[in-house]
Amino acid sequence: MKIYTRKGDTGDTALFGGSKTKKNNIRIHAYGTVDELNSTLGMVLSYSISKIGKEILNQVQHDLFVVGAMLATPNPENSKINEVGEQEVKQMEEWIDTLETDLEPLKSFILPGGSGAGSTLHLARTVCRRAERESVELSQNEAIPESVIIYLNRLSDLLFVLARYENKHQGVEETPWIPVREKKKNKKSET
Template sequence: MKIYTKHGDSGETSLFGGQRVAKHFERIEAYGSVDELNAILGELLSLSDLPANVETMCAQLQADLFVLGADLATPEAASDVAKAKVTRITANDIETIESWIDSLDQELPELKTFILPGGCASGAKLHVARTVCRRAERAAVKCHQSDPLNPSCIAYLNRLSDFFFVAARYVNHVADAPETPWRPA
């Protein structure tokens, strides 16, 4: 398969199902942010201070983010044949993330104040992932207002950013990297 097609040289791309849209289209922004998030997870997985359990979770998330990207790239107006070819984000995917959050959170001290992003390398990178995930969520919500998405996509992104926050705290806790509380000026 050729990497370049030249079909996007005029500033348009195709959604799954064939519809041509501008590259600044809200749906493209949403799944582009998901792609960026996946790249951040790839970088995270290259770090040596990532605990094995979180590494396993993040590796699974990378695969799930491809599903999410395909789901976001498939409009409701796509043919039934096209939609049938795409795996969709479901409530089960969200429940998996919730179980991971609960599992990691039970190992952590109670959070009593806002904390600043940082800590060890993996903890800091998980905070970056959280913020990119929030951007993807905002883009998905904006898209959904005019071009309906699978509602599970938005819930998934919302829960995923919570996971990244808890995972950052967990990784820093395991590494004995202190959390820096936010102190108003």
């Protein structure tokens, strides 16, 4: 497979099924953001992370190739590609439940950050949310499988919980968000 073809030099790209579109089409944004998300998860895997974290992210990276293919396929009813669906969403929910048994319940919002892996997982979560928004926008104009949006929604939840889990296992405490009013009250009481 040749890396450069020169076919995209005019700003067009081919979709699955052979049709062409401009590279700034919302469909390209959506699956391009899924690709960005997958690369961000690759960054997470470059850190020392838990065994379960590696297993989860390895599966998610494979799933994201499928999600990207689903988004790159106009007329999904004619598609012959595999799809993510109920089984993958159920698996993510099981992972979330398993990881949460090892975490303190949230009492407030937390600031994204922490260890290298934890903070990169928080970044991945925000990229996932963007992929979800772009997929919703695409779905308002063109047909895409509903399972794509459900998958991305659940994945962002999983990435949040996994960020907390990896931070805990790296010994990094979470930073709670303190509303501005509470900050002012705390400063007055200190004086």
